[in-house]
Amino acid sequence: MWKYNFLFLALLSFSIAGCGQSSTDKEPWTNADLLSPDTLAAWLRNPASSPHPVILDVGPAGVIPGARELGPAHEPEGMAHLKATLSQLPRNSLVVIYCGCCPFSKCPNVRPAFSLVKRMGFKQARLLNLKDNLKKDWIDKGYPIENP
DSSP states (O other): OHHHHHHHHHHHHHHHHHHHHHHHHTOSOOGGGEEOHHHHHHHHHOGGGSOOOEEEEOSSOOOSTTOEEOOOTTSHHHHHHHHHHHHTSOTTSEEEEEOOSSOGGGOSSHHHHHHHHHHTTOTEEEEEOOSSOHHHHTGGGTOOOOOO
16 A cells, blocks of 8 residues: 555656646747846947847836836737837847846746747847846846936
């Protein structure tokens, strides 16, 4: 009997672990799609010798210089603004999406926004890798911010 209980618990553990794994496999971005905050900050500090990305803020707080504030992407109005903005850009544009309201795992904005960018055929789409939030991963590190 003990063997069967052990076997059942082992199978249950593997099933639960597999469920957690499959959710991360469904992210609309890959590691190659992630842009580090220090890279974007360097581009902003030295625009003469850097790429010129179109920076799109799909969250509630816009602080990155030059970003277009479109509103939260989890709201229909925010997605409509995002779609309208993207429809005016060439598909080879370097597009950087960011939110920063909370960790990626909980963010209601980055998934719908990045999914739309990919569906619309942008090959150089990047997601700013703000793992925790905008304050911790951008502001506290002294990266450029918009003056209020």
